[in-house]
Amino acid sequence: MQIDKVYEPQRFEPHWANRWVDERLFHVDAAPGEPYFSLVIPPPNVTGSLHMGHMFEHAIIDAQIRWRRMTGLRTLWVPGTDHAGIATELMVTRQLEKEGVNKRELGRDKFIERVWKWKEEFGGRIVEQMKRAGLSCDWSRQRFTLDAGLSRAVREAFVRLYEKGLIYQADYIVNWCPRCQTVLSDLEVEHEDMPGHLWHIRYPVEGWSVKLVVATTRPETMLGDTAVAINPKDPRAAELQGKFARLPLMERPIPIVLDEMAELGFGSGAVKITPAHDPNDFEAGRRHNLPSIQVIDEHAKMTAAAGEFAGLDRFEARKRVVEELERRGLMEKIEPYSLSVGKCHRCKTIVEPLVSKQWWMSMKPLAAPAIKAVEEGRIQFVPAHWAKTYYEWMYNIRDWCISRQLWWGHRIPVWYCGDCKKITVAREDPDRCAHCGSAKIEQERDVLDTWFSSGLWPFSTLGWPDDTPDLRSFYPTSLLVTGFDIIFFWCARMIMFGLEMMGDVPFREVHIHGLVRDAERQKMSKTKGNTIDPLVINDKYGTDAVRFALLVSAAPGNDIALSESRIDAEKAFANKIWNASRLLFSKPREGPAQSVSLADRWIGSRLNDCAATANKAFEQHRYHEAAESLYHFWWGDFCDWYLELKKFESDWSYAYIVYEKALRLLHPLMPFITEELWHRLEMSGKSIALSQYPQFDAAGEDREAEARLSFVQDIVTEARTLRADNKIDQKRKLDAEYNFEIDGERKVMIERLANIALIYDPAMNRRLRLDIPVDRARLERENKQLELQVVALDRQLSNPEFLAKAPDKVTAGMRAKRAEYETKLAENRAALAG
């Protein structure tokens, strides 16, 4: 067998990545009723290229998928991408702006055409990246959240929910992004604490000598005030109830109402109410039947209702309002104040609360069964504590605003009739109004929130609403792997949709992974410039090394600190495997005797042990454990000991057998190098990915071989220590290190070199003897320690309570330990006595 001298992953990784795709290696057929493992990818946004977080998530999924496939299950990984409404629309809009083109002038159809072009380019790039990473997806089932099949699913879901009365249209105060020109759901608003001010403004009260002081963080909204509230328990309540305040600047009488929203003791005790521009005030306005006056428009400019301030930007208006109030002596005081400001999570523009007509989904009825599904364990979170976060949100869930004033997305399947004004909701585009038959109908201009279509992903990708073989073969999916940041956005909504539409959970397990951070634990971000580009890093170190570096750090749920030095270490690991292969491949595969030596028996037992650990680790999503176990098996056991011992033997046939199994064990974590080497072994079969994953085999356990070889290791290690401590020339081999009999009858080993003697004699129950000048101080120190240990053990072992409660294996271990200490003590005493 031939093998290149240097490990260069770049030379074979792209080759295998292509072959896996070309040969449709990971395609599976539907087979309803058969055992399966299925997973749908969290579809990456088509907005750009993949980052390290994607690579981490994909590494986890691919490891799990490859492992499941190798255990013999019918395994499906559905790939795909998300149209990402706001994000994509924003990026294309910006690109157009750079070209001097205005989105609105371009028009809806042309714009959408343009976005599709963008999608083809960037979406295609993302898919290429995933293929190059070797992800074992079934590419024949690739989907996009805006493709024809998914559009049907979206309409079906919308119509069903509408007919059930769970989707409705309503005027409500919403989060409006003046930049994106659309409404945002509560989840799409990020809150940030910013320094601001609390302005205390004097409102004159009709028929009252004292001015009522009102505090606000947004003085410009006072222009739209329609009432002032004070707490019913306020001492001034009786006197002020029914009176009117005169709204400064606007000179409009507004009623004084009693409402709990005015907290006693906060500020001046009185609150201005602006129903049109604050969620709280909106509710208060409803409670007290107040009119709503919109003074800020959707571009964040003051409306005509703002009188002399009309046309000003909201922040300019704030300045001017404050100046004007001060000029009129109506400003009581100004305090510095820290306030939480809502920003659009895409463009970071400060959100403006506005009242508008939107489409909503009732969530409470959907949330109840979704909560139950997790409570009953039909869906399990890993790590389990994330279920609490999920419950917290689900118990307090509010209706979801599902309409967006965008062009890129699923247009809401609602048609307005120009004649009877009623609406038609339909799965297929209608020609006429369902109520009056008029042809003068026009489709709703708004599109659905991106997460509406994403929420249907686990079954829409499998053919829903049709009852397809895929759906019957692979739903519910087995696992969802995702980040904690979209538990609410996505995970919870999939659970609700899945239960509502399919009558069953969308997945049985949810693995919540952590964030990829840089070596200093900083979040990776483009602005900080600390990102690691997967393309660059994969090319530099090899995909296997990067992947292994990610997985070896992937303790469930924890963030991982990724550094190049870590990746470099894993490349060294791959290189080690490569070189071990070179050694092995230089030896004949067929041995003359086909015998199994002690070393062979030992490595077989170690491999068996490693298989047990790896299988259990994959089962529990403990990828770091699988990775660590494989690392130590390969490097520590196979290379450092087994291959070194085999150098003294002639029959390597068993080594090939173990090696091949070890490649299979490693494959889910390092798919490329294992595939490459497996093929160099000329195994019969298309791919190592389709071979069986080695399982723990009770018959493979060889305690005797382990014990005997462990003794050999002790001897060799001690010999090396002696040599190092005594500065014996490295070049001079200690026979004890390399030449003792490990499989024969010899019970005593003696090797003399200079002033060192190594002796093993079981009768003496000691392993080494060092015939060099005795270091009395060291021995005395050691003995003192040992004596203390023995006393401590005795105290425990003579404690009846302890003996009653401690398991036998513990006490036995302690007694053995005590005997060992005693022996060592006796040895040392003998040495000290000369």
Add this chain to the structure above:
RNA sequence: GGGCGGUUAGCUCAGCCGGUUAGAGCGCCUGCCUUACAAGCAGGAGGUCGCAGGUUCGAUCCCUGCACCGCCCACCA
């Protein structure tokens, strides 16, 4: 205001149901270019497991309190 997570070696982190001497990678020190590998080999130093109590025969692990760090949710003018 509510909730969640963390604090273990110089750095980044493991440590699964409490049980012999708490581990890894990187870094550091010493010696080796030994024909698989210097991307390597061999040996070594380095930890009062955040602090204070408690439960237990026994606590890094369980409980209580505290300190500090991080995150999420929430309409506090």
